[in-house]
Amino acid sequence: MIYIPIIKSKRGEMVAIGKLEEKIFNYIQPIIELVPITDSTDHRKSATRFIECVDKECNKLKHPLIVDFFRHWDDGPDDVITDLFGLLQKYNPIPVVYASTFRERKDLVTALLSTTGQNTACIRVVPEEITPDLHKILSEIQSTCNIDGESSILIVDLGVLPQENIGILPAIVKQYLSIVDAISGWPRRYLASTSMVRDMSEIPRNTTVYIDRIEWNIWNRINLDGDLNNIYNYSDYTSVYPDVMKFDIRWAPAAKIRYSAEDSWIISKGRSLRDYGYEQFNILSREILRLPDYKRAGYSFGDDFIAQAAADEVRGNLTSWVTVSVNHHITLIVDLLSSLGGS
Numbered sequence: 001m002i003y004i005p006i007i008k009s010k011r012g013e014m015v016a017i018g019k020l021e022e023k024i025f026n027y028i029q030p031i032i033e034l035v036p037i038t039d040s041t042d043h044r045k046s047a048t049r050f051i052e053c054v055d056k057e058c059n060k061l062k063h064p065l066i067v068d069f070f071r072h073w074d075d076g077p078d079d080v081i082t083d084l085f086g087l088l089q090k091y092n093p094i095p096v097v098y099a100s101t102f103r104e105r106k107d108l109v110t111a112l113l114s115t116t117g118q119n120t121a122c123i124r125v126v127p128e129e130i131t132p133d134l135h136k137i138l139s140e141i142q143s144t145c146n147i148d149g150e151s152s153i154l155i156v157d158l159g160v161l162p163q164e165n166i167g168i169l170p171a172i173v174k175q176y177l178s179i180v181d182a183i184s185g186w187p188r189r190y191l192a193s194t195s196m197v198r199d200m201s202e203i204p205r206n207t208t209v210y211i212d213r214i215e216w217n218i219w220n221r222i223n224l225d226g227d228l229n230n231i232y233n234y235s236d237y238t239s240v241y242p243d244v245m246k247f248d249i250r251w252a253p254a255a256k257i258r259y260s261a262e263d264s265w266i267i268s269k270g271r272s273l274r275d276y277g278y279e280q281f282n283i284l285s286r287e288i289l290r291l292p293d294y295k296r297a298g299y300s301f302g303d304d305f306i307a308q309a310a311a312d313e314v315r316g317n318l319t320s321w322v323t324v325s326v327n328h329h330i331t332l333i334v335d336l337l338s339s340l341g342g343s
Contacts, residue, residue, distance in 0.1 A: 001337050002063060004155070004190055004235035005330050006031045006242070008072070009050050012322025013240060018057035019301040019327050027334045029063040031096065031122065031235075035072045035244055043077050047084040054088065061091060066122045066153070068096035070105070072244055078108045085112050094153070096122045097145075099129045099137045110145050119146050122153040123186075130156070130176050135183045149185040155235060156180055158193040159242060161214045170218050174228075181228045191219055192235035194242060196258075200267060205254060208268040208287050210261075216336075217263055234337060239265070239329040240322060253318065255280035257306070258325040260332050261293040278315050285309035295332075302328030 007013045007030050017030060032054065036046040058065060067088065069081050085093060095112045102109065113119060123141065125134065142149055156177060161169060177191070195214035203209055219234050239258045255270035255278070268287050270280035288294050289310045297307035302324040308314045316324070 001027075001233050002029050003027055003330075003333050003337055004029050004031060004066070004153075004192070004233070005326075005333070006033065006192060006235065006237045007326075008033050008035050008240070008244065009053055010035055010244075010322075011053070012319040013238070013326050014053050014057040015319075015323045016238075016302075016326035016330065018060075019323065020060075020330060021300070022060065024331060024334050025060050025062045027337070028330060029066060030058075030061075031066040031068055032058070033068040033071045034076070036076070038246070043075075043080045046073070046076075047080050051084060051087050054091070058091065064092035064094050064120075066094045066096060068122075068124070070096065070098055070101065078111070081108060082111050082115065086115050089116065092116070092118075094120050094122050096124050097141060099123065099125050099134065099141070102137065102141050102144075106141075106144055113145055113147070119148045120151045120153075121145070121147050122155060124155045124157050125180065126157050126159065127176060130179050132179065134179060138183060138186070150187060152186065153188045153190065154180070154186040155190045155192050156232065157235075158191070160198070161193050161195045161218070163195060163197070163212065163214070166212065166214060169214060170221050173218050174222060174225075177222065177228060177232065181230055187230070189230050189232050190235040191222070191232040192237070193218075194237040196237065196239060196241050196265060198241050198243070200254075200256060200269065203256075203267055203269050205269060205271045208266065208291070211265040211267065213260065213263050213265055234333070236333070239325040255284060257281070257284045257288055257321060259288050259291075259293070259306075260325070260329040262332075262336060264293070266291065266293060273318075278317065281316055281321065282309050282312050295328075300328045300331035302326075302331070 009032055034050050069076055097109050141147060193215040215236055239260050252272040252274040255273050257268045259266040268284040270284055285306045288306055295303050297304050305324045
């Protein structure tokens with residue numbers, strides 16, 4: 001099984017890709033979501049930064065790069081996107097297409113596909129698009145752009161799963177999947193979601209808490225039940241929240257480390273970085289190191305960094321701790337899928 005991690009083109013997440021061990025690239029095919037430069041109207045500047053970041057961090061990819069220009073860049077001009085897509089040809093890029101916005105962007109999608117000379121796309125379907133008419137939209141996308149459903153990827157993207165009502169979530173997810181499951185073709189199917197919390201202000205300071213990693217548990221349960229016609233492979237948003245979080249200079253963020261375990265998020269949280277400093281990351285690293293869920297130094301770049309921070313050899317900043325968290329998470333998911341016989 002090829003795991004699809006969904007990555008924003010922000011430094012912390014992108015560096016996490018570049019720091020992965022060589023063997024991991026055999027089992028991942030990331031979606032990179034272009035995030036434009038904040039408060040900039042210079043679209044070509046955003047495009048230039050994106051290509052520079054991809055060239056630096058994604059040059060070891062073994063599978064075609066999936067690129068999403070639309071989730072965070074809905075005002076990206078067609079000509080800039082087309083030019084950018086052309087510069088990505090050495091990665092055999094696959095464009096993301098959203099069912100809900102296809103009709104208004106179909107000329108652009110057609111142009112992108114003609115750039116590659118291929119007919120492979122990644123169709124991302126969100127809950128509000130999962131209706132009995134979905135098969136008509138998918139047929140229209142295929143026929144309009146001459147997309148090959150056999151080689152293309154169909155992602156059922158449920159976004160953020162709520163921590164409330166966990167007991168009924170599998171039934172709700174299966175209800176969505178049953179509608180998609182009735183559509184023929186599209187053998188490369190994925191279920192994408194996350195349960196990472198957006199607001200950690202309710203987590204007490206100077207504590208380490210476990211939060212259910214619902215997406216992994218639900219995906220496993222659906223596969224174990226085996227009552228769907230199609231196999232839905234695994235995709236997630238790694239260990240970060242899907243939306244772009246805008247920084248407010250009035251905030252005083254707390255030191256925190258996110259660490260993924262098999263069925264839990266582990267959040268180790270300190271106090272205000274402004275008031276108590278970045279040396280808190282060394283203390284939090286020692287806390288992670290003591291947990292039975294900590295893998296070991298050498299497991300991933302992220303785990304190495306935690307061990308070094310626990311020994312006061314490094315400290316890091318907010319961006320580098322995103323890299324640590326995401327790098328460990330991707331390595332863990334590849335490991336878990338391999339143990340299930342999926343890779």
